[in-house]
Amino acid sequence: MILSILLLSTLGYSPSDSVASPARSIDEVVVVSARAEGAQRSPKGITASIDEHLSVFRNVNLVRRGAYAWEPVVNNMATERVSTTIDGMKIFYACTDKMDPVTSYVESANLQSISLNSGLNGNPQSTGNIGGSVDLKLRKAGFGNGFNAGASKGFETNGNVQVYEADAAWSGERFYVNGGLSYRRADNYKEGGGRVVDFSQFRKVNAFSNTGLRLSNGGVLEHTLIYDRASDVGYPALNMDVSKAEAVITSLSYRHTFSDSWLEAWDTKGYYNHITHIMDDTKRPDVEIHMDMPGKSSTAGLYSLLTASTDVHQLQLNYDLYYNRLFADMTMYPGGAAPMYMVTWPDVGTLNTGAALTDVVTLGRGQSLRLSAKVAQQWQKLNDEEGYHALRVFFPGMKDSYYQTTGRVAAQYAWESSKVRLTAGAGWGSRAPTVTEAYGYYLNNTFDQYDYIGNPRLKNESATEVNASVRWQPGGGLTLTADANAFLFSNYIIGQFERRLSAMTVGAEGVKVYGNLSHATIINTSVEADWQLSRSLRWHGRLTWASGRDDENDPLPLISPVAYRTGIDFSAGRWTAQVLVEGNGTQTHFGEKYGETRTDAYTVAGLNGQYHIPLKTSSLTLRAGVENLFDKRYTSYSDWRDIPQKGRNVYASLVWTL
């Protein structure tokens, strides 16, 4: 594993008061904000969707159920094994069908960057992060930057995508406020070859504000607010669409900075977020039974993070506490007959509290050690009687409350010389079953066409991780990197056939109940080359290979086949341009046992360019590009039910910044 450490010091929007995470403990960062330069970013810039920004990460794949709200998969592990936080805040999706990964409730304009920690070496607030932890860093104006404003407009031909965004910041020495509005819409897109993919449209509005106040004692009070609402969202891979997915995300924090002390800062944040998710099948033809499936998720929490540093140590001590409530139900209306009602998430209250310690130890002579550990306790209570009684049909001895303890510990050693950097790490961590895995009730999974029932008797899943990486810079502008990690699971949680049970959903193949596999293994490897051929020309290529095996050595589902990506970047003056070719090999080891089908190989090509125009007091950035240049019809392994990807797409965007 490589630590691609990207310092954010060049960001116009990032004074020290607002950037809490020391970059040295982060594996990978993608910059979102319009003003940041010199880091990994989407070629579409700020008008890219969050999903497109996430796709830039080496360790991230995205499960697509449509054109909107893709589910990030880190190290070939999806939501259950990945922690996603917004500025350290916990937030949980509200759709039993995973239509709304929490990354869908923010907009690019809200964010300054997205940071990713691979594997168990998670950020202090993360829990259950076996695969990794993603933190979405909010874009705060900070102090002392005067007045700033920006506006951007993006356009894409395929699906008639329109993106509008405007923001402004006023930033004094004692007070700052910044905020913005975004609107994003798309019609149905066309797959390669030109056929329209029905129900792939979406609309999304988003507003955000951040406010900071420096108190007389030097402390800083900050408030953040995000309102996000998606409507008329189509999910071509599913049987239903979404009429409304709405989130309010807010926090109030206090940061005390220590001067003349080995203590650096003490951040304490209280937060609350609420998600309402309403599915809708009224626009679909041939609906056998009309259904209403609303879901709600609300989370209140706090964390308190103390950072300290000496010449040798860079310490973070964190305490966090959150309470989440998850409720979802389903009402089916068979024509004329009585409606059928069931509680699919039985109003589960989860109280989780944990303490974490991370330390980056500088050992001298280019050596360093990164350590992290966390212990968390969790209480869960099923608050809905009807849902509880329904689950008791399947688990007669179950209780309405559960307690779990989870933890993780990880260490990574790094040695760096002028030409070589080596890392080696190991860790162990566990996670509690998710609400779906423990208490979900007849959740139909269109991937394998099975109804899933949660299992309150599940054991915690745990994994031992080992990782290593080597980076070699032999000179001549060439950088070669290889890295690998392996996760050895115990009690791996996955849906298992339960042939004694009868399916509920019309057309479902049967029922699966979540169970523990005694062991499973996931391995991720990649090799990368980066060659700065001249000042203006750079070639880069990447090849990744992964493997996932269950306890019978059969392939796990949703594991990436061989994937590659290569490109040539050209830059001269105000111009940058890129040719990109990427693709997947044939998915030969697919999870047949788990209902997965083989996905064929594909290769697609793209072009993009950027031109920067400085004006008197402001500047314009023009970006344009073509995706899927040859209009190839293809599907990747992570396209739910093999829905085809976009065909040729020409996009352009104009960004104005003051």
Added chain:
Amino acid sequence: MKKEFVFVLLAFLTLGLVSCNSNDDAKGIVIDGIDLSDDVDCCSAEEALQVYKFLQTVKIVPELSTVVDNKYNVFAYTRTGTFHKGYNDIYFVATKRSSGNYVRNFEIKNVTPLMYMVKMNMSHSTPVSPVFDQFDDSRPALRHGWISFLMNTSDAGYWNLSYDVDVLGTSDKVSNVSIDVNALPEGQDWLKNFKLGDDTYFLSLVNADKFATGTNEISVYVSRKNNPITIPYGLADKTFTIEIDPRMPDMGNHTSPGNTTLTRQDDGSYKGVINLTMTGLWRIHLTVKDADGNVVAGGDDLKDGYSSLYWDVTL
């Protein structure tokens, strides 16, 4: 605004006082319209309160009330104050007209529902509980029994009901009172029959109206058609087992796990466990076996693969 607040406050205070009063009077129970002074024939204050509370949960069937010897009132109750097709619980009390208190010892006998079939110009009875006896120990003044009506009242026929009552040695007869038996709503069918040899048996589902999502006890009576058919049908002499297979026809015949076979209990009823995974229409397909395990009814495969003998319950 202020006035409103004061009013609300007063309302709460008053409520508080009232509820305090009733608590304080736990020994000196007061029931509106009942003189609870000592009477060996009647309930103690505590017993009367228990009966009174129970009667708040059911409704009177006015056409079945009677006055015995001008000294006693007899009232009949059902859950809704009416009857419906299939199984109905019926409760009786007798009160002293002088005090209004409930009489402890009285008998309800010979409860005889009769349906007159217009076209055929004949009458038949229906399954009725063998006895109307004391409901439970804490309510000695309450009699309980049941009638399972084969059909609802319609142009094809109508129902009359007769019963005898004996209150403290004084007898009376209620004869041929016309009663209405309502049809059940669509998706509810709680009474089925099958033939075995020359006999016809009736399967009355007792507690369908109490089913809820989750695990439920299921209770059934098996009655046998009488000869002559004008005499109420008593419980079957033969012992059966009843296997249940609950299905949701609207959901591709989805079923639930863990259902158990109904077996005969000491009280003559059949009991088992039924699991219902959601609300909606459940079709409970039946296989009835005799004591030797031979299938005597149901258990056949219709076009959809399920038994033709079934109850429908919609929750």
